[in-house]
Amino acid sequence: MTRVLVLAEHRRRELREVTLEMIRAAEAFPGAESTVVVPGAAAAPLAEALAPFAARVLLLDHPLLDAYSPPEYAAALRQVVEREDPEVVLLPHSYRGMDLAGRLAAVLHRPFVTDAVGIRPGDGGLEIDRQVYGGRVHCRLVLPPGEPVVLSVRPTTFPAAEPRGSPGAVEAFRPEGLPEAPAVRFLEYVEEAAGEVDITQAEVIVAAGRGIGEEENLALVRELADALGGVLACSRPIVDRGWLPRSRQVGTSGRAVRPKVYVAVGISGAFQHVAGMAGAGRVIAINRDPNAPIFKVADYGVVGDLFRVVPAIVEAARSRGS
Amino acid sequence: MKILVCVKHVPEVTDAEVEIARDGRSIDTDDLAFDMGEWDACAVETAVRLKEEHGGEVTVLTAGDEEAEASLRKGLAMGADAAVRIAVEAPPADPALPARLIAAFARGRGFDLLLTGVMASDLGYGATGPALGGHLDLPHATMIVDLAVREGAAEAVRELEEGLKERIAFSLPAVLAVQTGLAEPRYVSVMGIRKARRIPVEVLEPEDLGTEVSERVRLVGLSPPPPGKDVEILEGTPGEIGARVVDLVREVRP
Ligand SMILES: Cc1cc2nc3c(=O)[nH]c(=O)nc-3n(C[C@H](O)[C@H](O)[C@H](O)COP(=O)(O)OP(=O)(O)OC[C@H]3O[C@@H](n4cnc5c(N)ncnc54)[C@H](O)[C@@H]3O)c2cc1C
Numbered sequence: 001m002t003r004v005l006v007l008a009e010h011r012r013r014e015l016r017e018v019t020l021e022m023i024r025a026a027e028a029f030p031g032a033e034s035t036v037v038v039p040g041a042a043a044a045p046l047a048e049a050l051a052p053f054a055a056r057v058l059l060l061d062h063p064l065l066d067a068y069s070p071p072e073y074a075a076a077l078r079q080v081v082e083r084e085d086p087e088v089v090l091l092p093h094s095y096r097g098m099d100l101a102g103r104l105a106a107v108l109h110r111p112f113v114t115d116a117v118g119i120r121p122g123d124g125g126l127e128i129d130r131q132v133y134g135g136r137v138h139c140r141l142v143l144p145p146g147e148p149v150v151l152s153v154r155p156t157t158f159p160a161a162e163p164r165g166s167p168g169a170v171e172a173f174r175p176e177g178l179p180e181a182p183a184v185r186f187l188e189y190v191e192e193a194a195g196e197v198d199i200t201q202a203e204v205i206v207a208a209g210r211g212i213g214e215e216e217n218l219a220l221v222r223e224l225a226d227a228l229g230g231v232l233a234c235s236r237p238i239v240d241r242g243w244l245p246r247s248r249q250v251g252t253s254g255r256a257v258r259p260k261v262y263v264a265v266g267i268s269g270a271f272q273h274v275a276g277m278a279g280a281g282r283v284i285a286i287n288r289d290p291n292a293p294i295f296k297v298a299d300y301g302v303v304g305d306l307f308r309v310v311p312a313i314v315e316a317a318r319s320r321g322s
Numbered sequence: 323m324k325i326l327v328c329v330k331h332v333p334e335v336t337d338a339e340v341e342i343a344r345d346g347r348s349i350d351t352d353d354l355a356f357d358m359g360e361w362d363a364c365a366v367e368t369a370v371r372l373k374e375e376h377g378g379e380v381t382v383l384t385a386g387d388e389e390a391e392a393s394l395r396k397g398l399a400m401g402a403d404a405a406v407r408i409a410v411e412a413p414p415a416d417p418a419l420p421a422r423l424i425a426a427f428a429r430g431r432g433f434d435l436l437l438t439g440v441m442a443s444d445l446g447y448g449a450t451g452p453a454l455g456g457h458l459d460l461p462h463a464t465m466i467v468d469l470a471v472r473e474g475a476a477e478a479v480r481e482l483e484e485g486l487k488e489r490i491a492f493s494l495p496a497v498l499a500v501q502t503g504l505a506e507p508r509y510v511s512v513m514g515i516r517k518a519r520r521i522p523v524e525v526l527e528p529e530d531l532g533t534e535v536s537e538r539v540r541l542v543g544l545s546p547p548p549p550g551k552d553v554e555i556l557e558g559t560p561g562e563i564g565a566r567v568v569d570l571v572r573e574v575r576p
Contacts, residue, residue, distance in 0.1 A: 137340060138544065311560075
């Protein structure tokens, strides 16, 4: 039997899909007995909504936890951990999970690993798979046997949990001694200004990455997009440098797109980028590095210098008319 | 304002041949170029700009081997005033270790702001900033893309998924993990490099800080990544490849 505490994630009064993935991930532990922890007094309806998916749901019934502040979240979870004594605290490697995992482990004095893409419990300790060096190397780690751990798991590693036969019990727990005001105060959400094009609606996307080198080379990729009747998009460094607006960025911190064709030009294939193009139909990658991780998610690849390959495609498209 | 910036010296692996060493537990670094982490460089830039705006002092710190001092030199050349290296063999596999060492150094030294990058490109745990906040019992925030500091407090914008952001407020001292895009790192000038050469790097052993190097997470081994999709690599002359790509696009979207 393994007691697993799964931290639920919600935003704007809606559960985030990763919560169900983490409930599913917990099943990787032998004889898992999962308790899903739902922070915030206002999250009571969400705790109810999770009951069909978990044996037990624990609402952290405190208004201070309605908005996220790491010190108070960690303090409240410490009280839960002291009460429940779980062998594993499981959370998603989402933005929230990334923000919390290290702090929680430090506060709990428990060993931890973030961003796991594989979990193998064993007698010699919990074995974890991770991707390192930008996804170019696979890494196996082991956590000390017999010690309780904190673990964050990469979103989309596990499918969402299915409803169980009978709904689980929902209990409430009110953490004590939390301060009057949070140390990190939420003020407001800031929405991204709508872009001049909506890349999420595009059927063909041609995306430029840092491989283009200079801003002026963006013209070349734009030309390819035009020639293929597609929309120009990009990876994050192109936006960070101010070459294109954020509304053109594909990835976890940009947009999730589902075009019929996605052409990646000079993009290495970091998971934060790939997460945004997972819904694409046909993926064609152009990169001079045959080991670039983008080729692991592409259907077709061109290994070569984009400054030669892209003009050749433009030329072919033009000579055939459109 | 007293600012500490934690940086990591990492190999540049994009567009490079990354080979697993014979021991199966490390990568061959002989042919790799190393530099300060991309996110860390944004953190240094942020610190130097804050100093230029508000006055104060910037210390760059790394927990690493002697080679890692190159990234400290870069930090100094960018405008930091002091550099500290906590001597460890890089890079530890345990994500808890760097934060524990840095906390042992920072405790009681009166830093108003402790900055890290969101993550390092080598192991990518993204945990040092948050863990540091936990050890020092200070407020922390990650994914910072905008920051305004005034009298003992700050307002920041942190990025969330799917283009959403949130504005937050907290008092100083605080720990912040900087996201790329907050401040484009400056190019280091020849003058900056020359000035940096005159500043000594203070080297501290973990024992000097009343702590030790111990890891609870153990590396079992490294291997090539598992195979992905069955990608078909297009071969031929540029003209043939060009025509093939056009066909592949028009097949699904005539
Ligand atoms: C919290 C967080 C959120 C993030 N969100 C996003 C996001 O939403 N979207 C996103 O894209 N990234 C995101 N990132 C950043 C991500 O980790 C990568 O840093 C980024 O995706 C890299 O972009 P790139 O592939 O364009 O650049 P690089 O990784 O630098 O790759 C450039 C590629 O171009 C190739 N190349 C170079 N020259 C040529 C040439 N002449 N011909 C052909 N190929 C060439 C190289 O081989 C290399 O593969 C995020 C990171 C974090 C930490």
